Amino acid sequence: MAEGRARRAAEGVRAYRLIAGMWVRSTMAYRASFAMTTFGNFAATFLDFVAIMLMFSRVDALGGYPLPEVAFLYGLSATSFGLADLLIGSMERLGRRVRDGTLDTLLVRPAPVLAQLAADRFALRRLGRVTQGALVLGWSLTRVDVDWTADRLLLMPVMVASGCGIFCAVFVAGAAFQFVAQDASEVQNAFTYGGTTLLQYPPTVFAKELVRGVTFVLPLAFVNWLPATYVLGRPYPLGLPEWTAFASPLVAVACCALAGSAWRAGLRSYRSTGS
Amino acid sequence: MGAGRLYAAVAAGGFRRYATYRAATAAGVFTNTVFGLILVYTYQALWDERPLLGGYDQAQAVTYVWLGQAFLSTLAIGGGGVEDELMERIRTGNVAIDLYRPADLQLWWLAADLGRALFQLLGRGVLPFVFGALCFPVSLPADAGTWAAFLVAVILAMLVGFGIRYLVALSAFWLLDGTGVTQMGWLLGYFCSGMLLPLNVIPGVLGEVVRVLPWSSLLQAPADILLGHADPLPTYLFQGAWAVVLLGAGRLAQSAATRRVVVQGG
Numbered sequence: 001m002a003e004g005r006a007r008r009a010a011e012g013v014r015a016y017r018l019i020a021g022m023w024v025r026s027t028m029a030y031r032a033s034f035a036m037t038t039f040g041n042f043a044a045t046f047l048d049f050v051a052i053m054l055m056f057s058r059v060d061a062l063g064g065y066p067l068p069e070v071a072f073l074y075g076l077s078a079t080s081f082g083l084a085d086l087l088i089g090s091m092e093r094l095g096r097r098v099r100d101g102t103l104d105t106l107l108v109r110p111a112p113v114l115a116q117l118a119a120d121r122f123a124l125r126r127l128g129r130v131t132q133g134a135l136v137l138g139w140s141l142t143r144v145d146v147d148w149t150a151d152r153l154l155l156m157p158v159m160v161a162s163g164c165g166i167f168c169a170v171f172v173a174g175a176a177f178q179f180v181a182q183d184a185s186e187v188q189n190a191f192t193y194g195g196t197t198l199l200q201y202p203p204t205v206f207a208k209e210l211v212r213g214v215t216f217v218l219p220l221a222f223v224n225w226l227p228a229t230y231v232l233g234r235p236y237p238l239g240l241p242e243w244t245a246f247a248s249p250l251v252a253v254a255c256c257a258l259a260g261s262a263w264r265a266g267l268r269s270y271r272s273t274g275s
Numbered sequence: 276m277g278a279g280r281l282y283a284a285v286a287a288g289g290f291r292r293y294a295t296y297r298a299a300t301a302a303g304v305f306t307n308t309v310f311g312l313i314l315v316y317t318y319q320a321l322w323d324e325r326p327l328l329g330g331y332d333q334a335q336a337v338t339y340v341w342l343g344q345a346f347l348s349t350l351a352i353g354g355g356g357v358e359d360e361l362m363e364r365i366r367t368g369n370v371a372i373d374l375y376r377p378a379d380l381q382l383w384w385l386a387a388d389l390g391r392a393l394f395q396l397l398g399r400g401v402l403p404f405v406f407g408a409l410c411f412p413v414s415l416p417a418d419a420g421t422w423a424a425f426l427v428a429v430i431l432a433m434l435v436g437f438g439i440r441y442l443v444a445l446s447a448f449w450l451l452d453g454t455g456v457t458q459m460g461w462l463l464g465y466f467c468s469g470m471l472l473p474l475n476v477i478p479g480v481l482g483e484v485v486r487v488l489p490w491s492s493l494l495q496a497p498a499d500i501l502l503g504h505a506d507p508l509p510t511y512l513f514q515g516a517w518a519v520v521l522l523g524a525g526r527l528a529q530s531a532a533t534r535r536v537v538v539q540g541g
Contacts, residue, residue, distance in 0.1 A: 033452075040458045047462065051471040055317075057478055059324040062317070183298035190309035198313050205320040210312070 008112065015111035019119035027124060034125060041128025045082075048200070049074060049136055063204035068143035069232055070202060075137025076224040077199035080163025081192070082130035087164070088118035088171050089126060095178040095185040104272050114263060117175070144232065152231045158249060163223035165252030169259035170195060170218070176259070176266035195220045203229075203237035211237050222251040281378060282386040289357070289390025293398070300398045303348060307403040311344040315411055329475035334414040335502045336473070341407030342498045343470050345400030349392050349429075350436040350493050352468050354461040357388040358444035362457070365447040374533060381441065381522070381529055388437045396429070414502060421500070424507040428497035431514035435492040438521025439464070445525065448532035468493040475504075489517040 027034050052074065056067045065073075094117060097103040106116045146152065174188030181187070195214075203211050203225045215221040215238060222244075229236050230245035293300075315337055322333040331339065347353060361384055364370040373380055407413065416422060443460040447453040465471060467490035474486050474495045485491060492514040499505035 033454075036455050037458070040455070040462070044458075044462055047466050047471060050466070054472055054477055055321055058328055058476065059321060061324065063320045181298055181302070183296060184302035186299065186302035186306045190306040194306070194309045194313060197310070201313075201317050201320070206313075206316045210316070 012112040012115035016115040016119040019116060020122035023119070023122040024124050038125040038128040041125050042132050043128075045078060045129045045132045048197070049132070052200070063202040065202040065204070065234075068140050069234075070200070071136050071140035072144050072232065073202060073224055073228055074200040075133050075135075075140050076159060076163065076228055077196050078133025079130060079137055080133075080160050080223055081167050081196035082126065082133045083160070083164040084167030084171060085192075086123075086126040086130060088168055090119070090121045090123070091117055091171050091175040092185055092188060093117075093120065094175040095182045098179065098182045098270070101272060103270070113267060114172070146231060146233070155227050155231060155245070159224060159227045162227075162248035162252040166220065166223050166248075166255050167192065167195070169252070169255035170220075172256075172259040173262050176262040179266035179270050191218065195223075199224050208238070215240070219251050219255065222248040278378075282382055285378075285383055285386040286390035286393075289387040290394045291390075293391050293394040303399045304402045307344040307347065307399060308406050311341055311403050311407055314340045314343070315407065329473055330504065331473065331475070331502065332414070334412045335504075337407070337411045338413040338415065338502060339473055339498050341404045341411075341413065342501065343494055344407070345396070345404045346429075346432070346494050346497075347470065348399050349396040350432055350468075351388075351392070351395075351440060352436070352461070352464045352470055352493060354457060354464075356437070356440050357384055357391055358440040358457075361441075361444040362447045362453045365444070366451060366453070380533075381525055384441065384444075385434075385437055385522075388440075389433055392433045392436070416501065416503060421503065425497055425501040428500045428507070428510055428514065431511060431518060432493050432497055434518040435489055435514055435521060438518055438525060439489060441525040442521065442528060445528045445532055448528075464490055464493070467491065469495045469498075473498075475499075489521060492517050 049071075052070060053067070055062065056070075060066065062070055094103070097106075097117075103113075106113050106120075109116060170191050171188075174185075174191060177187065178185055195218075198206070198214065199220060203221070211221065215226075221237065225237055226240065227245045227248055230242070236242070236244070318336045318340055319333060322328055322331070322336050326332065328336075348355060351358075361370070364373065370380075373383065376383070408415065416425075440460065443456050444453070446456045450456060467474075467485045467488050469485075469491065474482065474491055476482075477485060486495070496505070496510050496514055500507055500510055
């Protein structure tokens with residue numbers, strides 16, 4: 001059983017690598033276009049940060065956080081989300097594939113559907129977003145006043161990886177939802193793009209109920225708010241205990257497991273449009 | 276059929292067409308509401324630090340957020356108006372069929388876009404705005420006159436918005452692949468219309484520049500009339516002047532394109 005599952009996972013990774021590689025080669029045929037769209041991707045997300053910088057040209061702190069700390073939250077959120085978007089952002093297109101019937105082509109191929117769909121139209125230009133997030137994060141690290149102990153250093157890569165995992169789970173769950181509501185792909189944007197925008201600001205900005213919602217219901221707070229408040233030595237949102245800062249990997253695994261079962265349920269319920 | 280009735284029918288068609296996508300509309304309402312929520316809290320934090328920033332009080336800033344969410348898809352600030360389809364028709368060569376019609380190309384697409392915009396305003400714009408007005412302290416005028424003045428500014432905003440996007444779409448006659456122009460169009464639109472931050476908050480020369488660009492007609496101008504921040508007449512003149520300039524430029528570009536056009540496909 002476990003062996004079969006491991007083999008299937010390996011198959012999925014292999015299929016993903018092959019399809020993604022094919023898309024990379026095809027986009028590289030038009031290098032100028034690739035460079036422009038990557039830059040566009042970079043510029044689009046950079047504008048969000050310009051808005052934050054303009055806000056800080058008028059104030060010294062937002063929700064009690066100065067610019068470097070907001071940039072720290074921004075960089076972590078944008079990098080984790082950017083990585084998830086790069087890996088499986090194409091899954092948004094599921095609703096369209098259900099509507100026009102092209103999902104059926106993927107079902108008959110001897111490779112896991114999730115891997116095929118995630119790699120479909122793999123867009124390397126999304127590195128633009130990751131780069132932008134990483135640059136803001138890098139800048140913030142030179143400015144924040146942090147006592148860099150071993151656990152804080154270790155928490156950095158763990159945070160980015162778990163955040164990426166949590167956002168991947170949101171993408172997969174959103175795609176599963178599109179089996180039910182084919183036209184409603186935009187709902188997913190509220191949780192993906194909306195989620196990353198939310199996390200770019202300090203938790204102190206938002207109402208308690210909203211913070212509770214993104215901690216206990218859709219646990220986005222584990223992407224950066226909780227681990228980052230530990231790194232920055234700030235009071236935890238909702239007065240949560242200190243160990244929650246280290247719970248992100250577990251939360252990410254749990255989210256992925258839940259999203260995975262939602263995906264399987266969605267796929268089972270799929271009936272082709274059959275046109 | 277009279278010309279007026281023809282374009283009215285095209286506009287009604289545009290309205291009906293977007294009204295068919297009910298689940299997509301509901302999804303859009305949800306997403307606009309979520310983004311409105313996130314923005315409202317950040318604006319409240321900003322105005323807590325600096326009351327009367329940009330001349331708005333906190334309630335006015337909150338109202339501005341919900342107006343922005345109502346206008347985002349109405350004015351297709353982030354793209355998604357009829358220009359996408361027009362561009363596709365130019366790329367595939369189907370635009371040749373449009374040119375044979377006994378109707379003006381620009382007026383035809385303007386009518387279709389106005390129908391679309393009206394549906395998006397009613398279908399996608401009103402609900403997030405009402406939600407925002409009920410759940411947060413907002414600043415709304417009590418007199419019908421201000422609302423009427425605001426609606427006129429919204430209609431002018433629709434004309435300016437279409438004027439910009441029509442030029443973006445026509446660029447496909449020369450470039451064929453309009454992805455880059457479209458992307459630049461919505462990037463500029465997003466920032467310069469005040470979707471990210473009210474334009475009166477942006478300091479210095481940058482602020483002065485974005486306030487005279489056409490995009491300020493889209494969100495900032497109607498918002499300032501509703502919030503009692505600007506007089507209607509000068510605002511209309513500003514919006515109207517940009518509408519004339521942009522639609523005129525669109526007309527010039529259109530005649531240049533149709534004179535030298537080489538239609539794709541066959």
